[in-house]
Amino acid sequence: MSKRTLRKSLDYVKKDYVETRKMPGNWYLSSYQYKFNITHHQSFLKKLKDKKLVGNKCSACNRVFFPPRFVCGKCLVKPDQWVDLRDTGQVSTYTIVYLKDPETGEVLEKPVVMVQQDNCDTNYMAELQSYIDFKDTYIGMPIKVHWAESTNGNLKDIEYYDLIEDDSKDLDVSKD
């Protein structure tokens, strides 16, 4: 286990309280039925099957939502235009999570990012390709959609995001 993940607590002035009688009880919070409107998702999911990205656009404020949204919170109207989006985007914000592997017990460091697709005004959370090191992640990193091998028309069709390698010639000149 690396030093980064060793649990070390800070000392503070503690006061001990008398323990009184306790009674256990249960309250199931996590079982309920959430209802939502899926009509605006249908054409979006259909396009995902063909490996195409679409967002919907509010005709009042011209904001593009990806994935689509039922109502624009700013204008209180239903976004009714469909816009094609490119499969490139950039990292708008990120964090690194430390999760224990259930099998080996090793702590994995994984970058988790929010992606802003090009020509679009919203964030969407996603994962980066596994070989990208967490130290190389930064805000504004150019990325590209990596499609799943077989697409089924759901959100998992976007498997993860690839880094766009900058191979322009002037970049090589500056290195020399």
Add this chain to the structure above:
Amino acid sequence: MGRQVAIISAGFSEHASKRSDVNMAELVNEAVNDCLKKVPSLSIKDIDAYVNGNMPAFEGANLPELWMTDWLGARNKPLIRVTTGGTTGGSVGIAGYYSVAAGLPGIDTVLAVAFEQQSQGDTSIGLSSVALGEISVLNTLGLPYEYLTRLMSAGGAIGLASYQAANYMNKSKIREEDLARVVVQNRRNAAKTWWSHLKMPNLTIEEVLDTPYISYPLRYGMVCPASDGACAVLFTTEEKAKDLCDTPVYVNGVASVAHESVIIGYDASGSAQLDPSEQLGAMKSSEIAYNQAGISFPRKEIDYAEVYSPFPNQELMWVEKLGLFEENTAPEMYENEVTSLNGELPICCSGGVNATNAIGASALERPAVAALQIMGKASNQVPKTVHTAIGHGWGGMLNLCTMMVLSDQQQRKWR
């Protein structure tokens, strides 16, 4: 037009990670008694109405106000309950203010009580139930649960805050030492406050930076604790306040503003707030509250600030967004000790939410401490005279912000 409202007293219970000696009702009673003790000429009979609130999902006890009526002293009196997540305390305070300002016959003195006993229940389940609607929608659209928990950084407020911290650090070009400095100031201040939770009188920046990451860039030593505690604030009219105490603290402006949620929008859509540290809701709430109070230059006119900052990056962000410092200059102010106890603009001298976080009570503790600082009765009293102070609250994915502007002078603009 509403009446002028004043705070005459504020009380706290002792905060700790496990208050195993008391139950929820007895914990609340501790705060109510501490509040009434400070105004000897007022008895429980003189209180006309009650406002209370907490987050029931965090404790697993529903409708607590029904069975703790006697401990509040609220028998045969009007009692309402407000719950708005992280800002519950702030909303309870604002509801107390409205009850007095409305000028209803027979309702002059109102006691606002906010509490939370997190050791009773499971807070992380309560927190995850907040986002359960969105998670189940994403799950229906094809993302497995295991993938979602990874993306949302194990759920709850820390996932949101670490995105916010990464953005703030990128924007203001600060290092982790600057975050640790805020923590050290808060925890050392907490050591001088009798009711606070994490009292660390000898904490250093190196010790904070030695703890492991929870999720980058927030470390184990930087995040707030989960506390048990309660807070009570007594609101009354201007005339009664002058009789009952020496320095009544006037409530001159309140606001509660929500902006679009960050990370995920509703029903699995994207969030249009690209930068989590932009915080338009905080800017709007401060603008409304300052307008009501007639404050044009917050940096010059405000002497003391209590902001709701469970994580150190938020404290730096809020003081900028609330107009106390210029953009990206807050880390510099902490380094130059402008915000310390003896500084020009002391911030969170009670230790703030970073040292004590009983979620439902936290946002009411902010105006309560600010009021006590104006009265000169706070346990970590600033040496300079405080005339105007603010108490701020934050909650939820929705970026709901509450503000309360307090002063020793009456409101001058529209009354």
